[in-house]
Amino acid sequence: MNYMTRAILPVPAVKDAVPPEVQRAFRTLIQWVGEDPDREGLADTPARAARAWLEYCSGYQEDPGSHLARTFAEVGGYDDIVLLRGIPFQSHCEHHLAPIIGTASIAYLPGTEVVGISKLARVLHGFANRLQIQERLTAQVAQCIWDGLRPRGVAVVIEAQHGCMTARGVKTHGVSMVTSRMLGCFRDDAGSRSEVLALLRG
Numbered sequence: 132m133n134y135m136t137r138a139i140l141p142v143p144a145v146k147d148a149v150p151p152e153v154q155r156a157f158r159t160l161i162q163w164v165g166e167d168p169d170r171e172g173l174a175d176t177p178a179r180a181a182r183a184w185l186e187y188c189s190g191y192q193e194d195p196g197s198h199l200a201r202t203f204a205e206v207g208g209y210d211d212i213v214l215l216r217g218i219p220f221q222s223h224c225e226h227h228l229a230p231i232i233g234t235a236s237i238a239y240l241p242g243t244e245v246v247g248i249s250k251l252a253r254v255l256h257g258f259a260n261r262l263q264i265q266e267r268l269t270a271q272v273a274q275c276i277w278d279g280l281r282p283r284g285v286a287v288v289i290e291a292q293h294g295c296m297t298a299r300g301v302k303t304h305g306v307s308m309v310t311s312r313m314l315g316c317f318r319d320d321a322g323s324r325s326e327v328l329a330l331l332r333g
């Protein structure tokens with residue numbers, strides 16, 4: 132399955148010149164919040180901020196599923212859960228463009244193949260580097276691994292703090308949101324489910 136949400140072209144590179152209309156948009160924003168965009172310290176901010184946003188949203192320029200293309204069948208008889216716990220990530224909420232900062236734990240029960248563990252983190256970042264809501268991010272990571280590896284089970288648990296809640300609005304610090312998605316045996320089999328939950332808790 133292809134997880135691109137739009138065509139890959141044209142691909143802007145972070146080093147490319149920022150189009151004038153994009154710089155103008157950031158300039159307008161700076162002015163609108165009450166600043167002077169011509170102040171010396173802000174002179175290069177529109178272009179710099181635009182490049183930063185291109186980096187925050189670099190996931191649109193990749194298909195996260197492609198990281199799972201190379202798998203290994205040689206597992207030395209290992210047929211138990213593989214878990215990557217506490218992978219740090221950052222994303223941005225699609226409602227406020229505010230940062231989402233957290234960690235994800237990804238587990239799967241292999242079918243016939245396993246994948247290099249760094250690839251699971253790459254799948255996470257491919258979806259996190261987009262405008263997101265945490266629920267969809269969790270579901271997309273789980274589904275991508277399910278489709279790409281054909282494992283017997285997948286579990287994804289994400290815990291994150293949302294800038295739109297901690298830095299604005301109710302300004303509630305220290306509150307994190309937890310979402311989880313279980314597929315295959317982790318969803319359907321009570322024994323597998325409690326085993327993976329115990330591993331996820333550490």
Ligand SMILES: [Zn+2]
Pocket residue numbers: 224225226227228229293295296
């Ligand atoms: Zn938000």
